[in-house]
Amino acid sequence: MLKVYRGELLHFLADPDKVPLSESYQYFADGVMIIKNGLVEQVGEASELLAQLDENVALIHYQNGLIMPGFIDTHVHYPQTEMIASYGEQLLEWLENYTFPFERQFADFEHGKNVAEFFLNQLLAAGTTTALVFGTVHKASVDAFFTVAQQKNLRMICGKVLMDRNCPDYLSDTAQSGYEDSKALIEKWHNTERLQYAITPRFAPTSSTEQLNKAGQLLAEYPGVYLHTHLSENKAEIAWVKELFPERDGYLDVYDNSKLLGRRSVFAHGVHLHDNECQRLATTSSAIAFCPSSNLFLGSGLFNLQQAKAFNINVGLGSDIGAGTTFSMLSTINEGYKTQQLRQEKLSPFQSFYLATLGGAKALDLEGTIGNFVKGAEADFVLLDYQATPLMARRMQHCQTLTEKLFILSMLGDERHVKATHIMGERVEPEPSNDLGND
Template identity: 60%
Template sequence: MSLTRKAYRAAILHSIADPAEVGIEASYEYFEDGLLVVDNGQISALGHASELLPTLPADIDITHYQDALITPGFIDTHIHLPQTGMVGAYGEQLLDWLNTYTFPCESQFADKAHADEVADIFIKELLRNGTTTALVFGSVHPQSVNSFFEAAEQLDLRMIAGKVMMDRNAPDYLTDTAESSYVESKALIERWHGKGRLHYAVTPRFAPTSTPEQLTLAGQLLTEYPDLYMQTHISENLKEIEWVKELFPERKGYLDVYDHYQLLGERSVFAHGVHLCDDECARLAETGSAISFCPTSNFFLGSGLFNLPMAEKHKLNVGIGTDVGGGTSFSLLQTLNEAYKVMQLQGARLSPFKSLYLATLGGARALRLEDRIGNLQPGTDADFLVLDYNATPLLGYRLQQANNIAETLFVLMTLGDDRTVLQTYAAGNLVHQR
């Protein structure tokens, strides 16, 4: 832990509200020549360099970036650790893709050495892409989560993860039981939840791969540990929705399955939600649940277009997710590039400030962590990025033509990728340097 006071000078931008609720102009703060002051891993001051510099001691260490933008660290609200080795697998829609690629890849996590190796690669990729917090699916094996948390703890990262619960409709080599998933999840919760900046998420893969008994025990864990997270998938693919209706004919619909087993709540995040109806959005909002919008994966697996305006109408918390390996990039900049296109195809607009919100403060709100991450307010964790305006020749040339921060931000999200991230800081420590 760095115990010194440091300052960082550059253009600085962060979200302070949802543009859908307050309008674009009131949704962000931008300092063309800004200063961010960090004390003991937390932000202690933010403002115009001209105003803050005279208040600081003469010997303070100031890093001055030219042609760069400081933003909060990105927050990925849906991603799969065990699918790192199969990202970009060809040619299937969701259910066939799971059987052909995903399950065989996840089976390798029975081996702790393999889990350790992938956790290291996975965290390096997150940080290289500027992602400082992620909501992570492990595999069915507890060691997948142990390996991930061990690696995250060493870097003092704010991360959330859980062991997949899956006791049917998957290969025998990859299923647990209702009871073993409960016992193993509980052991992981006792070991990791609330340790440093780590949190645990109860993780039933999705309704078709859990029996009613397993879903009941998932709900029981949430009752026993009230500040746990819950993550699963919902309404991603039309065939999947039909399958849920066949498996749970007594329930009103897909969301009602989770509702019945008491899995909705303020720390529950449902990935995709491409085919939700108005009533389901209203119920999610009423319970304080959130959706992870995964545009890259929804395109890649042919799942459909997420209706963000409908979610906004219901004031439903929405974060953005890469959904690696259904998604094809760890980069949230690239994921926002795809999100813009999803909206275009529906005749709607996605402003760059709404995109910034989704990748930072919106994700933090979905995770109920906006008092800690997702913005650069004094008192929050010093999780931030330095984005390089000259990361590639084309980006540098294009940004010379940009007339304002809105255009600059949009170009970064359209042309930017991991190369754009010059440095990533977590809790004030430099955890990635390009």
């Protein structure tokens, strides 16, 4: 079955920082995307492709907006949705005072389903079509999340938190129970339709060496699954890791010693990394989730994107709800730009949108599956509306280049500017507030 979308269209083919800019993306002011059975069949100029189509094929024409691949969130906590914007703490105090009490509720499968439904609708409303997601320590939290994600036919990655020390008793598992629960969840959910599993130690301080080693054992037993955890987010956290693991040569080495680094290992934050740690991340093809909204909210620091780029580390963007304060990847780009300004460095709009799409796909080892419009990719995409707010509409009147348009979208854009989200070629929520297309 063919579906055809026409409109202004942009997607990335490579990292704009690694190839000449003109080779890093394809842009069609009047483009067409042909979708067959939910997968991209072809993209190109409307003037060329429309002539090849049967006149009976339904054409959906989106005007006054930009069609892009769906956004990819490489680090987010669905159980923290209802504690977003909790005031006044830095990381360790914030976990104790807010996070742990909220996560207790996710022993209840129905509660997890209810929150997962709201959470996934928020992602879709913001144009995010894939995410790497923390559950809680409860097996039920992951069953609930995947149940809802499967109903929506989403490509989602999630995992049960592993946490056997330095946490409340009501959130603690053991090295063995965490292993067994994770194993059961992997066998039930990993590669079921569009769902994938991530082995998920919360962070080094809340897992014993035995538990981290069991996580490494799982990775060896199931080489296609992900490893998702936190790394070097906060200076007090790093000092705590040093106290807990005095025999190890730094925070990353704790994970490395348990064989947790690799092509599908994603480490959130990495705000305070040494060059030798960056080199090790690069050597093992591990990835970093850059979470600017959260880093600013908790006062953790300013991520050194240029350092990560210098070592050729794959980097994606993460909202990190609920320390992050927005589901919107447009707003997250806004925060990311400002963090780099404070570092006296530049973040171009091309690089920003690359990180939110193809960069995220590479960080998740899903290049060719999601993140752009190459032939055979899953047709998850969004329509960004240039006219969604009077301010943006007015500002866009003065644009001369694509660079300007992208920058304005990233500085003034939010959920209001996502006027249609599509999953495997089918339009889903949010419904448009004004008519941008006609069948």
